[in-house]
Amino acid sequence: KKPKYYVLEMLPYPSGTMHMGHMRNYTIGDVVARVKRMRGFNVLHPMGWDAFGLPAENAAIKNRTHPRTWTNNNIGEFQRTLRRFGFSFDWRREISTCEPEYYRWNQWFFLRMLERGIAYKKKSRVNWCPKCCTVLANEQVVNGGFCWRHEDTRVEAREIEQWFLKTTAYSEQLLEDLKQLEGSWPDRVIAMQRNWIGRSIGAKVWFEVESEQSTADSPQLKSEEKNAGRQDAGATSKIEIFTTRIDTIYGASAIVLAPTHPLVALLIAGTPEQAKNEKKLAEMKVSSVKTEDIATAEKDGFFTGRYAVNPFNGEKVPIWVGNFVLLEYGTGAIMAVPAHDERDFEFASKFGLPIPTVVTPGEIGNKGDQRPAISDQEAKKESQKAAAPFTDYGYSVNSGKYSGLKSEDAIERMASDAEAQGFGKKETIFRLRDWGISRQRYWGTPIPVIYCEKDGMVPVPDKDLPVLLPANPKLTGEGESPLATDPEFVNVKCPKCGGPARRESDTMDTFVDSSWYFYRYGDPHNDKAPFDPAKAAYWFPIDQYIGGITHAILHLLYSRFWCKVMRDLGLVKHDEPIARLFTQGMVQKGGVAMSKSRGNVVGAEEMAEKYGADTGRIYTLFAAPPEKDLEWSEESIDGAWRFLNRVYRVVEKHADRVRAEKGYTTELAEGPQSAQRRETQDPGARTAPGAPTEKERELLRKAHQSLQRVTQDFEGRWHFNSAIAQIMELVNAIYAAEPLDEGVRPAVQKEVLELVTLMLAPMTPHLAEELWEMLGHKDGLWTVAWPAINEELAKEDEVEIPVQVNGRVRGRVTVPAGSSQDEVMKKATADPGVAAHLAGKTIRKVIFVADKMLNIVVG
């Protein structure tokens, strides 16, 4: 049976018209799909539409039409262009995410996640884009606080009830499984994901708040005021901090809370500076949102007037509020160790906090775990004048019984001790947040839940799926969700009690659609389930996924998350959906990526109109290796066009002469053609019998050498540009051998011309099909296998070997291929150029690489 091969390009969002940037993406995928098909794989190469989304809704409002109309028109355009470029998609498997047949399964998945607590609702501060009038996921907030689609618009913070998917439940797996992808995914994508998930291994430590003289108003924290689970319910007068450097705790000169930390108000209440500090706090809360660039903002803060106790040494530590501490990360509170942290150092320097040294670099000559040469006393003196913090690992000093330990050991011991004594806990935290999927928009998947006055939140039963979008919404682009304004949609009966109820009016983030769409291609018309697990088991994981680097985090992280959820639901057995990922470079014009807003697009249709689709295809393959950005050049396209014409002319010229000859097999081989298989096939079968002429030998050699290299370039690292260069060389050689009817028999001529055709077939299918027919074939190229390399014919009879003396080329000798070192030496020393450099010297060493080079080392 044929092995499967699933090659997929990221599905497009159908907006506007397609440009050559799109075409490059699909061309790469199509070449791979066609090559694999020719090599005997059962290839899945589908196409679909990421059809939900905001631009459709905005365009509908602007043009007074329906988002569906706008979207489907675009899909029609896209389809036309893709067909024109001859991409070998299996259109029977086409999907469109805005169809109920598709999005009902988004709802189905949502219900399964709801059952398992993966989907949940919470009131939270959300990112609100005033231009989109909707909530954005953390991943959609860019440049430190701007909307990913309106890069000039700052995201606002709002408190809204939102649906979330618990991506954080998979933080560890999402991070760990990246190891499986190493080598098969681009390093930078893995690095970006790793960075995004952001694991920190450290510990939480609880600092007891010291009660002031007045015992009456010890700060109390009600559990619901701090995010659930963060604060030990019993430890109401404790501050919890997170640190990755517990070994530096003896150097903590302050506890610093985020301005939005719920304890802050309680702490400053009743202190002498209360009024002043409350004013300051209000300022900081505002400025932390408005500051142009939060990352570079100057350190600011104030002393609350209260103290906490360092559980390790019982020292009193002042409690501060600082603008550089983030509520969202860790516990929203830190211990400031100025001597060993950049930010703490800056903060302490500004506000005059002490900077005690508790870690020193290991001195040279200092052995193992022994104390470094510096004493606690000296360290104390040193620390006061330090100009910069020492943030590396070293040896603990000034740290009680831990002094002298290596930082790594101190971290381990101190964390263990803290845990044993009940004032701390080892903890790993992640930067990754849960995925907020609620959108207050129309053109998306309705979230399938109902709110009943009596029963509360009730999931829509599976039998009532899909929850259809209302056909004729009122779209204004403002205010609450358009679905909320449609009484027919909103007012429903409770599925449980039949009483009056209200339907959820938010829709899902469109990244939900694209998180699992590739599974649907394997079983696109299933109306019982999102897909048949057996079919998914056959096709998955995707052998090759191709798309832009823009989706390195969002789409790919969500897809990986979705796969793990489906695995836990028992739908799939694999951990990762995508075995290999390829990120192609952008097509640029004037140094920037093609985009409609920049007005620098080269339209796919106009390109096809002017030069033909094949020229467009081969140009994008030839101009640069696929992973690199490609600067569009009108002149270079002429070159690609000229080349294809050159090929056409030479085949046309000789077609009559060779048509009747036996050609390449039209049987597509069963199973992949391995190297072994190629060798066992009769390689000379297609070459005319009898001794070849010199001219024939040269042509055949060049042809099979080209085939060798082109095969490698297609299978290996996708060097399409050098594959094309190789075919160009072959075509040049054919021209140089003209007139072909003299000294080249028709059978040989046919073999060479057919090889050119077959090698071009994956890249320029239209041209190749026409040439194939001209060469006398009735069956289309679809039925043809990748040609077998004839190793014998590819071999050189003679090779020119450069002769080096002390590493410099001093001459060249021509010898029969496979000549021994002695034979080459004999010829080389006779070469006058070489001899001149050998004269009067002693030969010390000779390095010989057969058929490659000879290096004579003299002294």
Add this chain to the structure above:
RNA sequence: GCCCGGGUGGCGGAAUGGCAGACGCUGAGGACUUAAAAUCCUCCGGGGAUUUUUCCUCAUGUGGGUUCGACUCCCACCCCGGGCACCA
């Protein structure tokens, strides 16, 4: 600041330790043509010697190193692009 990429002719790029610049673009010259387009052929990194044949030499961001031999491997640095960024 941290993490990824990448620096080779006028330009896009080739060369996975073995002749640096394949192939293409641009440019120059020639053939064909009444002419133009198209097409075909030749040349095209710098410097020097020789002058119509070739030889020498310098060149793959910079400086070191490993090696008989380095665009390629190692170390340090410079520049460009991208991602993350007060993440404790």
